[in-house]
Amino acid sequence: MSAKSIKVYAASKADLVAKVLRALKEWDWSRPVVVTLSDGQKKSDRQRGYQFGWVYKQIVEQLQGAGIDIEHSDGRLEPWNVDLLHEVMKRKILAPLVLEWGGTPFVMVDGEEVPTKALTTEGSMSRFCEYIARVKEFVWTHWEIAVPEPVDEYYQQIERDMRKTTLREAA
Known part of the structure; x- marks a missing residue:
């Protein structure tokens, strides 16, 4: 059973x-x-929901609203979506962070980079907070997109929890 x-x-x-x-x-x-x-310090469905349901969603809506598409290597243009944005952010933001944290983000398989299990913020609220901060910094630097403060109480609570973690670790 x-x-x-x-x-x-x-x-x-x-x-x-x-x-x-x-x-x-x-x-x-x-x-x-x-x-x-649990003490709530591990990345959870709540953080994943915040990442995809608020942060990525806000970025994608602004990219689409500005008419900014992603260009593939064959020249084809495609509108952004949260899954595509996540894959780009994993390579642009998370992979360098994993290296900073002492991990190995990719291995080579038949000449192609393949993400490893280390390519995650799993298990650490502080790493998740750092990743989200760098995503926000990246989209501001590249597209002048600012992720607004959440209006939904659910996402506001997650941001408060993230701020507490950041403040606790800074002390």
Whole structure:
């Protein structure tokens, strides 16, 4: 019998208890319950959602609005999308960061660079924060695109959490 898990984000102990109790009321008790507690410092679905759902989305909307397309090596133009932007940012921003962090971003396979498992910010909120800051810096430098502050409370909370991590590490 496989275990099913529920991810719950809570900003306080009371919030956590309320959310877990609500989830357990609807639990199928014929299955085991798995509870994992985390200090929230690892990259999570929340950060990934912020990265793709807010940061990349804002950049792509501005690129498309300005009529800026990506040019392929064969001269073909294509409008930007979040997946394409992510692939470019991995190579332009994340690969150099991985080298700074002491990792190996690519290996050569048949003369072609192939990303390694090290090409990630997984496991570190501070590395994720640094990556996002460099993405914002890159798009400002290259296209004068500024990623606005989020208006949605969900993304605002993620930014507050990121600022706390940055401030904590600077102290």
